[in-house]
Amino acid sequence: MKNVFLVGLLLSVSLVMGQSDKGDFTLAPQVGLNLSNYSSSENLSNKIRVAFNAGVIGEYYFSNRWSLRTGLVYDSKGTRIEEAGEEFIDKLNYISLPLHANWHFGSGRNWFLNFGPTLNFLSSAKADIPEGEIDIKDTTNSFDIGLGLGIGYKFNLDENTEFFLQYQGYNGFVNVTDDLPIDLKNATSAFNIGVIFKL
Secondary structure (H helix, E strand, C coil), X not given: CHHHHHHHHHHHHHHHHHCCCCXXXXXXXXXXXXXXXXXXXXXXXXXCEEEEEEEEEEEEECCCCEEEEEEEEEEEEEEEEEECCEEEEEEEEEEEEEEEEEEEECXXXXXXXXXXXXXXXXXXXXXXXXXXXXXXXXXXXXXXXXXXXXXXXXXXXXXXXXXXXXXXXXXXEEECCCCCCCCEEEEEEEEEEEEEEEC
């Protein structure tokens, strides 16, 4: 019984110590698996492209419940199309800049929900076609903006370090290209892991 009480006390202290307060700043390197596609005004036969993301997210805390979240993320988007037994893949790579509010909730503030605009700057655009890889950067819009929405959970490792798991969604507002008569917009689901360092 004494051991159970001691473990409970240590767990409670670690939850309190792991919370960030007003004025705190954190940095979090992350990597993740992206499942990307295009949303469209037409019924497309495209499929999910599996790729990755990697970056660093910084947060400034206004209180132990609210923070501003931003950073730089190398973000892979695009889609995969199978047509007449052949495969075509759009491989769009962006440098993304999220500008999100982040709400921390739960008894230990270990859960977080972020939302807000994400700015995306095209770094490369290629297409895999049966004849080989071609560059499509000239026909792809160089800027994309959309709404990001994510939820995650932080595990306290020590007073200044946390490990996190996160789902992050994104829906773009800008057409990927102006060369087609239909709407094509980026849509991404990402599953991320990372480590948060309190500075």
